[in-house]
Amino acid sequence: MIRHLSLFFVFVLITVGVSAASDKNTPTDADNGFTWKSEVPDDCPFERSQTLTAIFFTGRHSDYHCGDTWYPSWASDGNLYSPWTDGKTDGVSCKSGYDGKKAHTGHGMMIGDDPLRLIIKNTSPPKAASAEPYKGRYPAGSLVHNGIWYYGTYCLGPAGSTKHNGFTWNWPVLGPMPGFQISRDMGKTWEPSPLSPETPLFPEPKVHLGPVKMGAPHFVDFGKNMKHSPDGKAYMLGMGAMVDDPEPRPCVKPATGGGFEVQDCDTDFAHANLSWITADQVYMARVKPSPETINDIKAYEFFGGHDVNGKPVWTGDFEKIKPLIEWNNNMGCVTATWVPGLKKYLMCITDGWPTVAKMDSYILEADTLTGPWRMVVYLKDFGDQAYFLNFPSKFVSEDGRTLWLCYSANFSRGWNGVKLDFNPPGGRYGLCLHEVKLLGPSDSTSTANKSLKATW
Template sequence: MASQVVIEWRQDVPEDCPFEMSKDFAGVRFTGKHSDYHVGDTFYPSWAGDGNLYSPWTDGVTDGVKCTSGGGIRTGHKTGHAVMIGDDPTTLTIKNTSPPKQALATPYRGRYPAGSLVHEEIWYYGTYCLGPSAAYWHAGLRWNWPVLGPMPGFQISYDLGKTWEASPLSPSQPLFPEPDQFLGPVKMGAPHFVDYGRNMEHSPDGKAYLIAMGAEENDPMPRPCIRPTENGSGLEVDKACKETIRLHLRQGEAADPVLNALCKEAHAEAEGMTFKHGNLSWISADQIYLARVTPSPETINDLNAYEFFAGHDEDARPVWSSDFSEIQPLIEWNNHMGCVTATWVPGLQKYLMCVTDGWPTVTKMTSYILEADQLTGPWRMVAYMKDFGEQAYFLNLPSKFISENGRRMWLCYSANFANEKNGLLVEPMKIHPPGGRYGLSLHEMELIPREE
């Protein structure tokens, strides 16, 4: 292993940060220890009863198999699944459990891995949709999957990923009743299961909790339209922007006439919509939302089995509702949120939450870590990591690799998928901290005590 570089991030937050600073921790420290795997990205490990980790993956090559979740209507979209064997984060054996699965995203253009949970030896594997495309050009900039779409349920495996039962749902008939219209905003976007340890052993009530990102229809302060400056050295707000979404269905793209008709209908509905400027994309959002369900093959794809966080009552107790229309943000920071995961840390008796704001989807990205005694808050800032990665995304903290006292852990993420940064900087994107990559990255991280 190369020489280890210790790097710290503290609590240097923007002025409009709505979170109090953690009273226990003053930041995080990366020790320099890291993995060196050459596999795909989008790893979200779930610790199963057999002691192994099981994870989705995509967009790369793992165990000699290639998988990508983008693509066209005709071919469908693949999502991979792997087992991670071993106790040392730097020497895991990573093997595919079976060839990648394939599913349609119609009328969207991408279908990527979302919430993944192994419980009682049953693997629940969710996906979510994205659009209009991975290379959507607007105002002179490339936008990567700038619109977050619906969640078409869970595929189920009863043999730890060897065979799969398809979700009974679809992008046009998703698990949660959203969006109201094609390319409209969602609330339970790209949901991920809260990590409660091996076989979900630390769940407070036997329920599985899903944490997700979203935005509201009538955003009081949407992300602005931006364009490159005349000299190409940066970005500026384009106040005159009036560009609308222009989508064109390539004839014969879907062999199935029903899918073709569905896509045409959705595209006709979207034609002329104002472009949302990546306000709610695969990596940018305004709010975080929460749902829960008792996991089973019968309930996991049944909306009626879910409850949704609906705010707090007058005594500050969390309110849960079976009516999706009553869902309320768990936390919000307009124009500063995005992909989210959370893990329960037994040694601290706290939750840690990882959030990434990657707007405008192809540039440097900022992540931050929050902590709370209760999943329903209040949440406090541990570390604000500006330009982490420098383009890190899909952060999560696998419970298997957290120390007994909860102070040391391994951060799982991927980095630098778009090294050109939309042509805004002359120098290539840096790897920061060293050892990151476009693929699975595992870095040892310590919480810095407040008194240090």
């Protein structure tokens, strides 16, 4: 009940346009940089990191006019290759949320070594693939390895604009992953996936609009041509939820006098307990990537928890998959990057309930993919509505402390009367790149700012 009441007040504040940005960001006296105030919820299950404790935004950011949904993969030719959709890139439009039959996804190439001076081109026109019986089919895991581009998609439903009790949701149901299309010429031509939404790569959901575990999977970024993979395998992280969740996310409805209040969901409403941007757990799979294996579930192994000695268990049986990490009603889209200079993995997670308001993101760190994972920083209302966060490995400094955060923001400005501002400045509904520096317990924002070097 306490959580529900707090959410009510959050919605009231959002709707009347009250901004708390000045409370969250601590400006430095050196330039436009600032440290984002970390506000970790009391029920957070992750221990605090002892080595990385804050994130400093330098004020440097990109100004590209492209679509959203960028997950760059660093290829052996030195370029980054990424999916994109819902917007215009290189003069071409693309949208993944059509009526189910005409969902399109784009293929982009990012040329250059300076994040602020990239040349961004399409490798080929956007491709259509049916999402039926769902209505949307969006980009997911994307990997370029040994000159071959593997491009995954995932399905969403029941509609991009779903109304319930006076509130408009965005894609409140996360659907299956219908495999990978394959390009052997760096995105110029494509072989369609042999799978489909009705015959997906992973055997889920059990019923239409039911929950999945390996939802919207993304490849762990191991650097140029997967250089730092521990065993030559590609690893994917998916977001998911369990059947019969004992504490599912509540719904919302308009409140008397303005704002919104939470309420229990109707049993016939498949809602944002597991949506395009909300989840309860993170799951993991791995595969030796090749055109023969990437769409063959028999080639995959799944993380099955830890044994009595604390060692990770891997299984070929999807039914034995276990959560890598979980935080009920606080998880969502997930990505991870290996940072050689730190000898750590960084994981980005966004909890975007209720799919169209302000969103919270957080960054975790771990020495191994199987954990334990520790909290670095919790970014409340980041964006204000930032999603699809990731750290492209190409733009990580040698010491691992300076990185570029890739994301998109504020797609639903004005939905349900919610006011959204771009915070940090320089965000946009499309491709965003912001330079950041990770701080430790002994670092200050002023010394962090002075230590930054123009390395790009």
